[in-house]
Amino acid sequence: MAKSNMNIDLNAWFADAQDQFRGLNLNEPGQWPILPKIAAGVFFGALVLLLGWVLLLSAQADELQAERDKEPQLKQEYQSKLVQAVNLVELRKQRVQVQEYVTQLEKQLPGKAEMDALLSDINQAGLGRGLDFELFKPGQVVVKDYYAELPISIKVSGRYHDMGSFAADIANLSRIVTLHDLNISAAQASATAKGASGGGPLLMEATARTYRYLDQAELDQQAAEKAKKKGAKS
Numbered sequence: 001m002a003k004s005n006m007n008i009d010l011n012a013w014f015a016d017a018q019d020q021f022r023g024l025n026l027n028e029p030g031q032w033p034i035l036p037k038i039a040a041g042v043f044f045g046a047l048v049l050l051l052g053w054v055l056l057l058s059a060q061a062d063e064l065q066a067e068r069d070k071e072p073q074l075k076q077e078y079q080s081k082l083v084q085a086v087n088l089v090e091l092r093k094q095r096v097q098v099q100e101y102v103t104q105l106e107k108q109l110p111g112k113a114e115m116d117a118l119l120s121d122i123n124q125a126g127l128g129r130g131l132d133f134e135l136f137k138p139g140q141v142v143v144k145d146y147y148a149e150l151p152i153s154i155k156v157s158g159r160y161h162d163m164g165s166f167a168a169d170i171a172n173l174s175r176i177v178t179l180h181d182l183n184i185s186a187a188q189a190s191a192t193a194k195g196a197s198g199g200g201p202l203l204m205e206a207t208a209r210t211y212r213y214l215d216q217a218e219l220d221q222q223a224a225e226k227a228k229k230k231g232a233k234s
């Protein structure tokens with residue numbers, strides 16, 4: 001008998017639940033019976049959880065793909081660094097050699113106060129070879145990133161071999177001096193005195209360029225100008 005009453009109660013409960021879901025007005029969910037309200041709440045809650053889970057998985061998938069895209073580059077960097085690590089001792093030796101070479105080159109760059117002495121050495125190199133200077137004119141200093149360049153217009157007359165010896169003397173100076181735009185021609189006096197014999201004096205025109213390192217004041221000024229330009233662009 002108790003079992004029969006339980007079946008009746010369950011049947012009645014299911015029937016009542018079905019009646020609560022009949023004739024629901026979708027425009028007025030607040031007027032719904034309790035069971036539809038609970039069912040709607042559970043449904044929308046599950047829907048929100050599902051959407052959040054999908055969005056989370058999508059973001060994680062994008063991040064995972066981005067990390068996978070980085071993998072070839074990271075492998076290449078790893079291989080490069082591995083090669084450097086294997087050759088670290090040799091690279092350190094090369095670094096020391098480069099530093100020594102740079103130091104040696106810096107010693108060949110005169111300072112601002114030594115430029116007059118260098119100009120005198122260039123002049124004495126020509127006079128020592130019996131050349132006559134018709135022009136020896138330092139030009140405008142050109143400031144580079146780490147050094148300054150001084151062009152010197154030179155015009156000398158003399159014999160061909162003396163001019164070659166003069167160029168060799170310039171190359172062997174303790175400071176760096178280079179010759180550019182060399183032009184050798186017959187001097188005007190030789191055309192009438194010696195004719196076509198080739199024994200008369202020659203005229204050599206060239207631009208000698210020497211270099212000096214920037215002093216601290218010039219470096220500070222250059223850094224200030226760069227900072228000013230960078231600030232103007234930004």
